Amino acid sequence: MLTSSASTTVFRILFCALLATSVGQSVMLTTLPSMGRQANLSEFHIATIMSSSALIFAIGTNVWSKVAKHAGFKRILMVGLAGYSVGTFAFASAWMAGFSGIIGGTNLFLALLISRSMQSTIMSATPPSAVGYAVAISSAQGRVSAISKVTSASNVGQIIGPAYAGLLVGVGLLAPLYSIVILTLMALTLVYLKLPILAPSAQQHAAQSVNTDNPSKTKSPYIFVGACVCVFCAMAMMQQTLGFFFIDFYNYTPVEAARQVGFAMMVSAAASLTAQFGWVQKGRVSEETMIMMALPLLGLAYLLLFLQASLFTLYIAMTLMGLGMGMAYPSLAAAATTYCTPSQQPSITGLITATTAMGYIVGPPLAASIYQYDIALPFATASALLAVTTCIIFITLQQLKKSGQNT
Template sequence: MTFRLLFFSLLATAMGQSVVMTTLPPLGREVGLSEFNVAFLMSSSAMMYAVGNAFWSRIGKRRGYRRLLITGLTGYTIGTLIFASVWLTGFQGWLVGSALFIALLFSRTAQATIMSATPPSVVGMAIAISSEKERVKAISKVSSAHSLGQILGPTFAGLMVSFHLLAPLYGITLMTLIAVVLVWRFLPVEHGQPASVAPSKAIQPGSRSIQPYVPLLIGMNASVFLAIAMMQQSLAFFLIDHHKLTTTEAAQAVGLAMMLSAICALTVQITLVQRTSMHPGNLVKIAFPLLSIGYLIIYLHQQTPHLYMAMLFLGSGLGISYPAIAALASSSCKPENQATVTGFITASPAMGYIIGPPVAATLYGIGHRMPFIAASVLLAIVTVIAITHLRARPTPPSTSVD
């Protein structure tokens, strides 16, 4: 029951985030915001999200993950409702220009500050109630909710935008509200407390061969989401400017592309990550080349089917990279530092979203395809770093196969 509730909680927020990323660029175009305005909205909210992740991780360690999860879900529900309503004032012409942008910025950053409590509480609880041997599978189980959310979110957005561009934002608040009620009603209180004793005994013996590389792993994870942020910031604008789609058509096309990527990520997590005995370090070395190839195909693509093929590579790489990096980092630190490391891992996607959108907006001004090749080169470099620096050894008495 606990894993199902954690899964649904992360699924609800992942759907909400994918809905926002699918609709934000078309919404910006519709009310007259520039690419840099949209990029600043993404970047500033991501900054608050990253800061909030580190803060809430420490709070969860002291006060319990259940309370933290309820806080994050409640903040997400109320924040999304306010954010959508501010957009509505722009559509109605009640707020325009700088006033609209400032209102959007304030509402989105306030929402990000509170909703950032959800990922560290979910991942922290999954780590706390699982053994070290099962940790990568436990993290994969809950993080696969993120992949499923990216499948259902764009699909949901694509259906709802046919009614109105804001309909997906209002609709997603209902799902996060349901998640709040379910967690409050059914998640056992004892599962919401940090269970540090059992994991400490499992982790205590010996140090890991990759222990000094925890900051490197965090940087690698941030690089993955920096590239994703660059793609999400640019793709809808590219479809509008290059393929001459309308804002609604662009939202639907981006939604379909993200859905295909998420389907592939979820499939990989279920069929490979949750079943393999391969060491997480070796999984990381598989993930990054797939990601680099995916962005290269987006850069080279001329027709829409090529774009969708690229999403299969991106989905495969993303489905492998996050649970492998999270498991590798959490098992490579002392028990007393585990909450801090968990906070940094769950915050690292936001770190990528801080830098990615403004960089993408700048590159997009130089050339519409530049953000995609920049993402490909970045991940190619990270691939080389992973291969040369992550020489992980199986930890006895592990039966993992290198």
């Protein structure tokens, strides 16, 4: 185990690495619907790009999780950051070719799909290596806090990214994407120079410190992983829909819609960050309690989005969504890694870091399909999904409590 000061430094470096990629992802999600409309691509084109790259990301995360265990977390984290930088440049360049009229229609769609998919193949190395490192240097009791310290970078990125995108879209819709390359290269340099190489024995700690009293495999971790997928599927439906919703319901231009989406995501991310720093990382509430607070809150948030008649209601919904997300992911991730057996640890870590991508496999195409019938229907569907998820998790936690497996 690392010393307290060394652990603090490591968490800060891992935070910065994930922050760079999170800013990049939030910039991309903020501007993607507007770029699609600008290039005359349909909602289905944008959904296909998001869904296909998410599928590759989900598969890649599982593969890289196992590779990182043997090749080293630092080395694989550097691979992920390098791939993100090169992939972002290629993806932005494909858009540039489309806006310049060099390619268009099906050719542009294929260029975007291929470049984004290739990017996902390599950048999927980043989350499992960062989270795996955090789990390896933390105790079982401190796992919720450790995961939250690292994954809170996502929330900070969702605050910075939309504001950053909104500032630069005035220069051009592609300016935010190109500038992200510089940010991820800076993160790569930081990891290379400052992140210590974790000893093989320390890396094995992650697979030896969980549920050592229960050698048999259990299905409980997979239920928590599934719940995490549902949480991100609902979020993907919202992000796929929101940009188009601002254009079609509030009659904003593509650039104005990108700015409004950015502000809405900032509000949500700020609330999420408040939840994580306010009580999640302090460890005063059990992971089970946080889960049962977060899931109903998310269901309510999506219901309000469906019922909205004004921007005020929308921002209230985004605030509630942020609070729910701030508690949901770290608590579900901690529950999954706590209730798994040592032999399940590598695969569960890979799965839990792939849940975002898994949600984005189904969410965007589903949202794009039902958007054609009613532009607010994706929000209602997301709310119903979270309601069902809440019931399943409640039953699972009750069963674990009865069987005496809860920590």
